[in-house]
Amino acid sequence: MAVLKVIRMGNPILREKAEAVSMEELKSPAFKTLIDDMFESMEAHQGIGLAAPQIGVSKQLAIIGIPEDNPRYPDAPETEQYIIINPKIKVLDTKLQGFWEGCLSVPGLRGYVERSRKLQIDFTTLEGKSERLVVEGFVATVFQHELDHLEGKLYIDRIKDTRKLVFNEEYDVFIARDEDDDEEDDKKIV
Numbered sequence: 443m444a445v446l447k448v449i450r451m452g453n454p455i456l457r458e459k460a461e462a463v464s465m466e467e468l469k470s471p472a473f474k475t476l477i478d479d480m481f482e483s484m485e486a487h488q489g490i491g492l493a494a495p496q497i498g499v500s501k502q503l504a505i506i507g508i509p510e511d512n513p514r515y516p517d518a519p520e521t522e523q524y525i526i527i528n529p530k531i532k533v534l535d536t537k538l539q540g541f542w543e544g545c546l547s548v549p550g551l552r553g554y555v556e557r558s559r560k561l562q563i564d565f566t567t568l569e570g571k572s573e574r575l576v577v578e579g580f581v582a583t584v585f586q587h588e589l590d591h592l593e594g595k596l597y598i599d600r601i602k603d604t605r606k607l608v609f610n611e612e613y614d615v616f617i618a619r620d621e622d623d624d625e626e627d628d629k630k631i632v
């Protein structure tokens with residue numbers, strides 16, 4: 443296994459629509475190695491999701507897994523580890539929820555993004571089967587963020603108020619602290 447380099451905003455691969463993964467490719471040992479390396483890389487960079495384009499592979503593949511006590515998102519709920527291949531998203535609740543997002547491909551920054559609260563994802567598993575997942579809340583935001591990478595989109599594209607794009611250190615000092623004091627605010631910070 444290997445920790446892979448995460449490419450950063452400016453690399454055109456992050457702006458491409460990723461290619462579907464074929465069944466043949468899915469079954470290859472190289473594909474399993476790629477996924478193992480992606481998990482190792484995600485953990486090394488303390489990420490909670492990683493899309494294949496972020497390591498320079500323009501394929502419809504993303505992994506998501508929120509461990510307990512993740513230092514970048516300390517309030518996020520723990521989840522199992524998902525491997526999502528060739529996904530199709532359907533929005534189940536058009537109401538929006540806002541979270542402060544970060545991205546390993548846009549290091550050092552956080553931005554406030556509003557996304558759908560609940561969605562259904564149809565995808566192919568590593569075994570080549572079709573599976574359906576329904577996710578909501580913060581986990582739905584993580585899925586939308588990662589699956590956006592497969593469409594060549596970054597979270598910064600979805601920031602409506604660019605005053606809400608800030609550096610991590612300033613986020614900690616000026617935003618996380620204030621939000622902790624404001625229990626009325628339903629716009630959770632993670």
Ligand code: ZN
Nearest residue numbers: 544545546547
């Ligand atoms: Zn990202």
